[in-house]
Amino acid sequence: MKKADKFQIANTIFIFLFAMFCTLPILLVLIVSFSDENSILRKGYSFFPDNFSLSAYKSVFSSNEQLFQSYAVSIGVTVIGTLAAVIITGMAGYMLANRLVRYRNPIALFFFITMLFNAGLVPWYMMNDLLGFKNNLMALIIPTLIFSPFNLFLVRNFMQELPEALLESARIDGASDAYIAFRIVFPLSLPVLATVALFYGLGYWNNWFNAIMLVDKESLYPLQYLLYKLQSEINMVNQMQGVASSNITVPAESFKMAIAIITIGPIVLLYPFLQRFIIKGLIVGAVKG
């Protein structure tokens, strides 16, 4: 056997092991969610439970208004937020990349400074209080998430690379600024806008910071915050399953893991599309610096 082949085999095995290391923990959560509760109580969490059971999922889907409510909140917030965020970022990116605008660099600086210095948690909280972003859907959509200067500069850098001659000829043909923005630049920038949409979407779906800071109505809990509550407040599991006293045994462990799996669900389903965009986007961002 040649030396290079040995290296190839060893390398493949090594990477395979690391890939397992990345996925096995998630697999454990999946298996526990399908495990029989008694088998968990007897044997603990295990990759090889004595009995499999669907009771956790049955319990989750049978009588759970809170779960459906949270799912609806998470989906609504993610869809609306991501759309708004991409539009805001794309439009601002167009302005910063437009060579006709002479003051575009001072404006860019205005955005950039906030990346270097920010006031922190307390002023952020007070500002949301002042604007009334508390205990409503706005509180989950607007603060922190709807605009990031990092994404703005990603979009700007992409738009700056578009051939200037193309825009110039459109201008000579009498195209207005609005026409160039919406009919030429935005369609050509779809790859970067998709990447940015992915960043925003993931941020919205996985966010629970806004909820912990600004929301205490249960009807507004996004999924991630519901999961946090289930983990930190033991009563929450019973409450969700409609059990008043904690004397009755409910499938608490597998129930929690089932909800975790349901929360990951949409990401797993969309993953083949998502990861392609993220890799592309990273390459766009990384090659330049």
Next chain:
Amino acid sequence: MGKAKLQFAKRYTFFTDIRKNPISYLLVLPALLYTFVYGYMTLPYMVIAFQKFNYTKGIFNSEWVGWKNFEFFFHSTAATMVTWNTIKLNFLSILFGTVVALLFSILLNEIRSRLFKRVSQSTLLFPHFLSWIIVSYIVYSFFSTEHGLINNLLQTFGFDPYNWYSDPKPWTWILVGLSVWKETGMSAVIYLAAITAIDDSLYEAAKIDGANRWQQIKSITIPMLMPTLSILTLLAIGKIFYSDFSMIYAIIGDNGMLYSTTDVIDTYTFRTLRTSGNPAIAMAIGLYQSVVGFVLVLSANWIVKKFNKDSAMF
């Protein structure tokens, strides 16, 4: 007509710019407004750090107390603890994260099968898509005292189960391990992109000169990665004073037994605001973090600039 207009157009001010590009300025307006409100209008609130803040009196009429809030924080034992924990956890995560990511980007690049390369790349990236809450469930399923996988294994091999959630010592490494686990794939993909961008002719020339794989990695791949590597590392060091709140708080939460190794500035500020109901001290800690953090970002950028002018942020 021409003359009057020409004279008028001589001074090209900001307002001329707006008049000439109304659509562009209109398009940037929402982002500008948002940044103005959240990035700039929040700054005046920072004076709370020097006040005995009273919600009804607001920031204009609250009593001025000078440096008292800062003294309160810096005289407590928490100040050094949370500062040290923040720097320690971030430093170790940057160190191990970079080494592991670099290793796997180079190894992935050596893989010849395209399919395997693509599949393993996607697999490494997957943990990045999970929220820290989900990760905290995973952590719990491994380390839980009663049912955890690790305690099961310990018992199978005849050891006593270990009460992980009451011993602060291992948590430094658990947290570092988690951040490597979650973010390595992402950094590896970035490095892999940089490796793919290296000119093939360099490798061709090296092969003609008889360089083997290892020599090629050592003399071409690693040196060519240095710019990307040093910039990403320095940028990370610039942010060493900030932790990922959602990570630490999801995993540790309010478990006081683990604070001594895991409590960081962000979680401490949050808890101060939440429990004491006194935003002034939380603001003082926040101001300390913002100022030191700002100095660190500037220094990191200054160092990047010395290495390579083009890659500095500003």
